[in-house]
Amino acid sequence: MVSYDELGVRPVINAHNTLTVLGGSLMDPAVTEAMSLAARSFVDLNELQAAASARVARLTRNEDALVVSGASAGLLLGALAMMTRSDPRAVGQLLEQGAAALPRTEILMHRAHRIPYDNVLTLAGARVVEFGNAIQTQDWELDAAIGERTAGIVYVAGSHLSGAALPFEVVTRIARDRDVPVFVDAAAQLPPRENLWRFTQAGADLVAFSGGKELRGPQASGLLLGSRAYVDACRQHAFPLQRFGRPAKVGKEEIMGLLTALDLWLERDLESDLARAEHVAATWITELSDLPGITATRDWPGEAGGPWPRVRVQWAAGVHPPALEVAARLAGADPRVIVFVASECAFWINPVLVTDTEAELVGAAVGRELGRTAPAS
Template structure:
């Protein structure tokens, strides 16, 4: 059975409402529940358990809430023991971020002015020359590559080259190709890097993370060689928080010209936000190519809510005691290991680092044939259970899952453990699948 996280399995929605005749008023299927008299107002079917707000005309199921909530739409919330995955919503925003976004939503502003002020504050907080908020890390790839190509507006597509290590090619290549640039692959050789830089490509794009390290030169070597050749370096470190030092290490310490981060992963900001940090000239050109200008980034719009939300997220992140946060993750992993040890056919160990190289552990659960479960059946059973639970399979063996503490709310680690103990005790993966 396939992993629901890979297939994007659809979630069932409530049945469609019956059609309305504008002359006669709403016509309602009597099997479906309450009927509405347009003159007298709504009536309530006591069997359906619906209540009606007479002012708003909304029907509310007290079990799930209004139709504008996740539950009201028939979408089940997820306990995320996997990672800060986009398909699961990234991360959960803390209260200061929600407040900042709510405040921004309540007023009009000069968006360019707000963009500038937010960028100045983010640059100050992160020890960078300049900063720019984008509508996600993928958009930031396009904008930073565009910045390295030209300072001319409406110039794209441009026939030029961007250098990448062959081992780091990935699904975000399209962010480069949108500019018209061609990707030139190289191997992990300083001589090969020096040779390709003589062709004066627009930039070198380097991806951070343990899953990108094999087959590539270290970023310190790349930055040094590229600086000698006068070719800018962009580092994509979208998921590399923690540690918070990522905010300045690649630019201030290593010498990359631009750093790309996701706003909605480790920073716990708005999911539809990203961050470019680095040289002022890169940020100035990103602004030129981005919305609201009629350029390659016009469709990559950032709202005032994302601007203030991401600023609040960075401020909040820097206020946290990272050592305490990471120690809390380790305690959760310890608890998982203790709770799952001794389960029949199960081997549970500590996996370090986390899925993209973040400096904390995960619990790795391996299943033998005597467990009665296949990996895919267990993943599906957790996903289909109550509560719905997502676990990690990225870069795991076919017989293993990973449990990540980073994305859990207080108390959810115990719910994950309870669900796993219940399923593994049954030893009936065929039935669960």
Template sequence: MDFYKSLGITTRINAAACYTALGGSLMSAQVLAAMNSAAKSFISLHELQQKAGEKIAKMTNNEAAYITTGAAAGIVLSVLATRNRGDLIEIQKIIDGTAKESEILMFAGHRIPYDAAIRLAGSKIVTVGDSIQTFEYQLEAGINQSTSAIFYCAGSHLAAPVLSLEKTIKIAKQYGIPVIVDAAAQLPPLSNLWHFSRDSGADLVIFSGGKGLKGPQSSGLIVGTHELIEAVRANGAPFQRLGRAFKASKEEIAGLVTAIAIYVAKDHEEEWNIWSKVVNLWVDELSKISNIKVSRDDVNEAGQPIPRVAIELPDEVALKVVDRLQNLDPIVEVVHDSRKMIWLSPDSLEAGQEIIVMEQLKKALAFL
């Protein structure tokens, strides 16, 4: 049975990216098999989380790791961990609403919609610097007795008006303040699994499990120091505390462990070459269409090393082209970040779909 068809839902080809609204990424047969196997037995979820974390930590060159239900859940749990450090009395005070005030420092250039998860953990966001520039003394001035952590958003697309991660961590260590890095969409490259934590010195780093890792969409990964990962665990499920809402199932844990094992073992250079060939094909073929400008970019919207195609359209007609793509069969999803630009990415395609994307685009652009 086709599940989506039974609900009257039309599937689509994803030439956009691993977006939550499109279902994240597609899981491999090995990941699905691991989830199916895990679904057939009862276990101790405490033990499963512990053993899974140990295995992931070893695979990713980290001290410790924890699986949760998506990167946003990882933010909440990480903030809670820096607030109470796993102390049961402090955990209870947060539950009771009697805990001391908690502030999380964020650079103005890092203020994004996802930072609502920080407030969900009961902390106040204190903005450092402005959208044009930030100085070291401004970060130091923001630190006080209520500061629980500094929250840093990774990615070259967010780097311009903020301090570097290296400078941020150096200052944080001088004051004994932990640094949380949101790296949800920062895979690839593979080395990011340990770059922010082991190599750079961040205390907790959060990744989406359902994007580049191609695990269950509702999964997320936190890596970091033993001390703070244990604090994350103390706040999370299956304990009946605030993190209970972010309960990763045995199936999700099995799926993400397997997905990570596949990810660290794969030939990432070969994957890049496949993507690159698709992008070159698109550029060559779409450049033949008059009235549009087609170019190649070797990084995506989140600053990742994923090649993509930029299509610049005349007369601000991008929305019209996107609308046409939504009304073709099959539907093709693309990124449009302005009224003149459309972006195509190959990393979420299945073999052969690059040809369909190209043909559907030609149809959608036929009116130019």
């Protein structure tokens, strides 16, 4: 068995977040066992996806569901579905002539919701049309943006992006009046559990969640939930069909691993998880507040608007080196600790993903790095 050591790759302590570049999250042994068991047999992927879809839909209180290879894969399939709906002629036109042959290729987004991941919409052949501005959005701006070529609306969920955007209920009301589907990118919007059905019950046609973040399933997995009509429209483009969603294939191992992770997460004591995170954060604050020139405070919510605490470690300019330099030193030390740079003189440390032992190591590593840096004279 090949190991990280053999490759010369050193694992890190993740005090940042459930980032793809850091491997998402860590899987429960039951999840890896389910994946290992799935890897030992051949299976008809169409049958497996149908059975998995029915199970996920029931557990998440949705009409239909599809296991995909990540939230971005869900966004890709959702864009294709909104452009073609369930029209086999449109699917054929897309395959033979490209998206330019379709009557609907415009996907509307709040300007305040533009994120690095929405480039998969253009990969699908859509054109993103912005409405509103970075400071505020009026409901008439969305209504005016809807036209004959509008395929759908993408709404990026999360309190960190809500300030300049229309309330979700306003978006779904306007979309419903104009017969336009709404796709919600909710990749990191768990918990609460209710989000698994809240968006669709409030009018969303499709919603995507990452499987490798809070659900703690395989990193290359995700959930696409929604109405039967639009999830089925996504299936018309998805693996195992030889269509545009084929590169975003999800294997039998990921499907079974994600089903197991979903079962475990729905039974998880989230209140206990939150209490533990608060305890770790409070311990870090106590330890780090004694460092020269350092202010350590509880920050809320988490990086993607999640309901988790984190600790902001901050100092005045000139008291310590820039935060990027401090973060680089922490990442190169032993143990390697990854933190989230907030500004030139601040970074966050996240208590959610660290074990109890790692929490002590993070506190000690940050203390060593900032404690040994003498204040500027």
